[in-house]
Amino acid sequence: MDINKIGVVIIGRNEGKRLIKCLNSTLTENTNVVYVDSNSTDNSVKNAKDSGAAVIDLDMSKPFSAARARNTGWQYLIVQHPEIEYIQFIDGDCELQTTWLEQARGFLHNNTEYAIVCGRRRERFPEATLYNQFCDDEWNTPVGDALSCGGDALIRTKCLQEVNGYKDFFVAGEEPEMCYRLRQNNWKIFRLNEEMTLHDANITRFTQWWKRANRSGFAFALSAKEHGKEKEKYCVREAIRPLMWTGAFFTILILSLFSPFLLITLLIFPLQIIKMYLKKTDKSLYGLKSCLFLMISKFPEALGVVDLMIKTIKKQDYTIIEYK
Known part of the structure; x- marks a missing residue:
């Protein structure tokens, strides 16, 4: 796998030890990693810098959204590394599975009509709470052609450029919305039957749910x-x-x-x-x-x-x- 053709965008805020696991899982696979921080008050920025990842402090003078953080990340990567053909997006509370990037890149390389490929996101502690188990079920989407993906996915750089990425003002549901626009441009999305990420929802209270x-x-x-x-x-x-x-x-x-x-x-x-x-x-x-x-x-x-x-x-x- 040519790692120079893949970039990784991590977004997060106050993810603590979860971010360290996320960084370690991506940096072992790929050196072109950028972490976009959204005003963390813990050691997230320091931990990311210490790991060797590029770090961007998101401009918080504008309304915050995960969409804007992701856009900031991928736009930075393609300027710094114009050879990148694929961007792996991952949330800071997730850990990338070891074989995912190779499997995902191989699929997009061999199936040029697809813009996005995603896999199985799993909860790290599904049995910890009923709400975590609900999340784990939610991630268990059907394998095959899909209408959308979630926050973790491998996406062609040219497709991101074609639709100008995510809409910054979408404070929720930004990933399916971008997938919708890609589908209108005759691109396709695929859900691989492969392990992609481990997620830590950490939902312990009804009010969180x-x-x-x-x-x-x-x-x-x-x-x-x-x-x-x-x-x-x-x-x-x-x-x-x-x-x-x-x-x-x-x-x-x-x-x-x-x-x-x-x-x-x-x-x-x-x-x-x-x-x-x-x-x-x-x-x-x-x-x-x-x-x-x-x-x-x-x-x-x-x-x-x-x-x-x-x-x-x-x-x-x-x-x-x-x-x-």
Whole structure:
């Protein structure tokens, strides 16, 4: 593998020991590594410099987003190393698997119609909390052609240049949105059946899970606002669905004040949970819990959609929704 053709962009803030593991995993594979730091107050910048990676302190006078951090990273790399043909993006709380870059580069080299290749991201401690296990399931996406990728992926440099990378103002959902634009340009995305990264979600509280779901709703709404009127109606359904479920719940509650008998219609919620559970191959207690939380997630997602609407009406800057 010609390592000079691959660059690595790491983004993070206050990742501590997780960043050290991330740096060590990438530097063993590739010397063209840049770490973009977003105002860390721990030793992240020092640790990155000590590792030998190039370090950029993101300009925090502008609204922060992971999208802007990633753009800053890959644009720096192609100026410093114009020979780079592929960029591996990785979050600072992840660790790159040993064989990933070779497998991913080989795929893109042999399949020129593909812009992006991603693999299996796994949670480092999936059994630590129920929420970590939810994340691990979320990362277990179908193998084959895909509509989008997550934050960890190997991407052709020319494709990043073609669509000008991520949209800086996307404070959530920036990766699928860029994938959407690439697909409009007839590029394809592939999910390899290979181990890619280890991730440490470290979600230990319900409130963290709630904020993460809230961020998803915001991402759906922002994506629908940007591309919802186009042929694919991108993310329109995902943005409307939580509003419908949440709206139905509160409408029933309000109407039941006048006719308590209407409370029986709230049974649509447990019935929907049962319906989802019966469709799952996993009939364990965990499978039932995942369906329950999927239904509950509609409420924070709806709040995220509403938050996007309010910020748009007031012409406010979009701000990141942190759950760690």
